[in-house]
Amino acid sequence: DAGITQSPRHKVTETGTPVTLRCHQTENHRYMYWYRQDPGHGLRLIHYSYGVKDTDKGEVSDGYSVSRSKTEDFLLTLESATSSQTSVYFCAIRRGGVTGTTQETQYFGPGTRLLVL
Amino acid sequence: EDKVVQSPLSLVVHEGDTVTLNCSYEVTNFRSLLWYKQEKKAPTFLFMLTSSGIEKKSGRLSSILDKKELFSILNITATQTGDSAIYLCAVITSGTYKYIFGTGTRLKVLA
Numbered sequence: 001d002a003g004i005t006q007s008p009r010h011k012v013t014e015t016g017t018p019v020t021l022r023c024h025q026t027e028n029h030r031y032m033y034w035y036r037q038d039p040g041h042g043l044r045l046i047h048y049s050y051g052v053k054d055t056d057k058g059e060v061s062d063g064y065s066v067s068r069s070k071t072e073d074f075l076l077t078l079e080s081a082t083s084s085q086t087s088v089y090f091c092a093i094r095r096g097g098v099t100g101t102t103q104e105t106q107y108f109g110p111g112t113r114l115l116v117l
Numbered sequence: 118e119d120k121v122v123q124s125p126l127s128l129v130v131h132e133g134d135t136v137t138l139n140c141s142y143e144v145t146n147f148r149s150l151l152w153y154k155q156e157k158k159a160p161t162f163l164f165m166l167t168s169s170g171i172e173k174k175s176g177r178l179s180s181i182l183d184k185k186e187l188f189s190i191l192n193i194t195a196t197q198t199g200d201s202a203i204y205l206c207a208v209i210t211s212g213t214y215k216y217i218f219g220t221g222t223r224l225k226v227l228a
Contacts, residue, residue, distance in 0.1 A: 040220060042219055048214075105162040
């Protein structure tokens with residue numbers, strides 16, 4: 001499981017409240033990612049990080065912010081939750097070769113189910 | 118805009134059948150293509166493909182990449198009910214190391 005944990009695993013919240021999801025890794029990987037998964041859309045990238053304090057937007061970043069103050073933690077914040085943000089959120093790390101000739105892949109955390117009422 | 122398209126979206130077969138799942142892509146700065154299997158939890162890695170024409174195999178699963186025609190296929194022979202899952206294809210782009218996922222193919226194998 002590449003030592004990735006997510007917290008909380010389940011959350012129910014109300015529209016308009018801020019929500020923070022935490023991803024924690026124990027293997028010192030540089031790249032970390034946040035995705036959401038919805039029926040019919042597959043996995044969509046929200047934000048990713050390529051180092052401490054280095055982050056970039058993905059394809060569905062509106063309404064989300066991230067922070068990475070330590071290598072092991074990548075936080076995803078929903079600034080003011082909306083019902084459209086009800087989803088399953090996965091964190092992932094990239095593990096593998098620098099040159100592209102060796103195996104590389106992402107390993108995923110267990111996911112967080114978020115329901116926004 | 119970079120995109121990855123998988124087909125079919127869903128598939129129902131009987132045990133013992135052979136299935137072929139398709140993944141086509143249009144991305145700038147292609148680096149590698151990956152296949153994942155997702156059952157009820159998080160996706161798990163199956164294959165990484167970087168070079169055209171080289172088949173990767175793992176048991177009853179195999180996959181190949183065609184970088185000229187921009188697609189990959191995942192074959193599963195002698196399917197079993199345990200193969201029932203969503204199969205995801207993703208492309209890695211160079212430079213940013215972004216992973217772009219397709220919508221997945223939902224496979225159901227009936228006993």
